[in-house]
Amino acid sequence: xxxxxxxxxxxxxxxxxxxxxxxxxxxxxxxxxxxxxxxxxxxxxxxxxxxxxxxxxxxxxxxxxxxxxxxxxxxxxxxxxxxxxxxxxxxxxxxxxxxxxxxxxxxxxxxxxxxxxxxxxxxxxxxxxxxxxxxxxxxxxxxxxxxxxxxxxxxxxxxxxxxxxxxxxxxxxxxxxxxxxxxxxxxxxxxxxxxxxxxxxxxxxxxxxxxxxxxxxxxxxxxxxxxxxxxxxxxxxxxxxxxxxxxxxxxxxxxxxxxxxxxxxxxxxxxxxxxxxxxxxxxxxxxxxxxxxxxxxxxxxxxxxxxxxxxxxxxxxxxxxxxxxxxxxxxxxxxxxxxxxxxxxxxxxxxxxxxxxxxxxxxxxxxxxxxxxxxxxxxxxxxxxxxxxxxxxxxxxxxxxxxxxxxxxxxxxxxxxxxxxxxxxxxxxxxxxxxxxxxxxxxxxxxxxxxxxxxxxxxxxxxxxx
Numbered sequence: 025x026x027x028x029x030x031x032x033x034x035x036x037x038x039x040x041x042x043x044x045x046x047x048x049x050x051x052x053x054x055x056x057x058x059x060x061x062x063x064x065x066x067x068x069x070x071x072x073x074x075x076x077x078x079x080x081x082x083x084x085x086x087x088x089x090x091x092x093x094x095x096x097x098x099x100x101x102x103x104x105x106x107x108x109x110x111x112x113x114x115x116x117x118x119x120x121x122x123x124x125x126x127x128x129x130x131x132x133x134x135x136x137x138x139x140x141x142x143x144x145x146x147x148x149x150x151x152x153x154x155x156x157x158x159x160x161x162x163x164x165x166x167x168x169x170x171x172x173x174x175x176x177x178x179x180x181x182x183x184x185x186x187x188x189x190x191x192x193x194x195x196x197x198x199x200x201x202x203x204x205x206x207x208x209x210x211x212x213x214x215x216x217x218x219x220x221x222x223x224x225x226x227x228x229x230x231x232x233x234x235x236x237x238x239x240x241x242x243x244x245x246x247x248x249x250x251x252x253x254x255x256x257x258x259x260x261x262x263x264x265x266x267x268x269x270x271x272x273x274x275x276x277x278x279x280x281x282x283x284x285x286x287x288x289x290x291x292x293x294x295x296x297x298x299x300x301x302x303x304x305x306x307x308x309x310x311x312x313x314x315x316x317x318x319x320x321x322x323x324x325x326x327x328x329x330x331x332x333x334x335x336x337x338x339x340x341x342x343x344x345x346x347x348x349x350x351x352x353x354x355x356x357x358x359x360x361x362x363x364x365x366x367x368x369x370x371x372x373x374x375x376x377x378x379x380x381x382x383x384x385x386x387x388x389x390x391x392x393x394x395x396x397x398x399x400x401x402x403x404x405x406x407x408x409x410x411x412x413x414x415x416x417x418x419x420x421x422x423x424x425x426x427x428x429x430x431x432x433x434x435x436x437x438x439x440x441x442x443x444x445x446x447x448x449x450x451x452x453x454x455x456x457x458x459x460x461x462x463x464x465x466x467x468x469x470x471x472x473x474x475x476x477x478x479x480x481x482x483x484x485x486x487x488x489x490x
């Protein structure tokens with residue numbers, strides 16, 4: 025298949041990027057469509073709010089572990105092949121989720137969907153392979169915008185699908201689009217030119233998965249069982265020991281799951297730390313907003329919205345993300361990456377702080393959510409471009425996978441900490457108190473400000489990009 029010449033993009037490249045945009049849009053749809061439906065799913069399957077949060081966290085944990093594995097396999101056997109496999113497993117998870125009969129089954133199939141998390145970094149790595157160097161930032165911008173479009177459709181359509189049909193159709197529709205993406209990718213996405221011969225680090229994958237899962241279980245059940253109870257303390261301790269063991273193993277093994285030595289380069293280190301906090305903010309807010317706007321008779325907050333309307337409060341985030349994703353590539357042509365990267369995180373901080381201060385009317389929610397999405401799009405786009413351009417071509421899949429993993433790890437903890445805070449601060453009806461949302465939103469704002477500091481630290485590192 026033809027690629028591109030030095031001056032522009034050939035027809036085959038344009039077709040390939042279009043197919044990748046369809047795949048990323050399908051991934052974005054499935055990532056967000058479930059969020060507005062969580063309250064409805066919780067009622068339909070008689071689940072607690074703490075375990076309903078695993079509809080996000082279980083997906084993110086699996087994604088955190090499998091994404092670097094697929095990145096390694098992509099660098100070794102070809103990114104196109106692993107992209108198709110990732111989409112296929114994602115489709116199976118979607119079909120299973122549509123038929124799930126219990127919250128446990130649904131969480132399990134959502135975890136299987138997490139394998140689809142590799143779609144995003146693999147797409148970026150393919151762009152790095154087939155685009156001219158000077159067009160890589162543009163290609164990443166196009167993919168990020170497609171992802172934002174899929175997220176917007178997921179947020180906007182989810183509530184109407186639930187109201188008109190059932191929450192199960194969210195996964196069924198997603199499976200159809202993913203199946204189409206598989207066919208298109210098989211036909212039109214080119215094979216990768218760069219290959220490595222790295223081994224799989226299954227021990228590292230097991231230690232990382234065990235550590236993350238134990239910590240998230242402790243956060244989930246801490247309020248119910250008691251934060252100082254033996255099972256919770258044991259889960260925290262074993263989770264931390266597993267993660268420490270993973271770090272020690274990673275630094276010793278010749279070909280680790282995630283090469284933590286990559287973090288030694290300042291651009292990569294600061295970008296990944298900031299990305300971790302971006303994930304915390306976004307998924308924390310994504311979990312909180314549906315419950316905030318829904319409210320209830322026993323609380324003073326919320327707008328008593330029906331399931332069809334909940335997603336409309338989150339859709340502005342995707343619109344904002346799409347706009348700034350397109351803007352980011354042009355900003356990088358004129359400014360040091362630190363400026364737009366830090367600006368994105370400061371927008372996230374402003375949106376979170378605004379939700380903490382004001383949430384009494386629909387516009388008090390809609391506008392800050394748009395600002396948050398704009399900040400998220402800017403931060404993800406610039407962060408991904410920084411990572412892609414800062415490592416050799418043979419390491420792009422693994423490097424972008426690491427960045428995605430950290431963002432999802434942050435998202436896992438963001439959603440679970442939001443659950444822990446809202447579960448710890450309730451009113452007599454068992455619903456979260458208004459102060460619980462205020463504290464959780466302020467925590468997101470603080471995380472975004474710290475992330476902006478890491479992003480700003482990159483300002484002296486522009487010349488180190490390759």
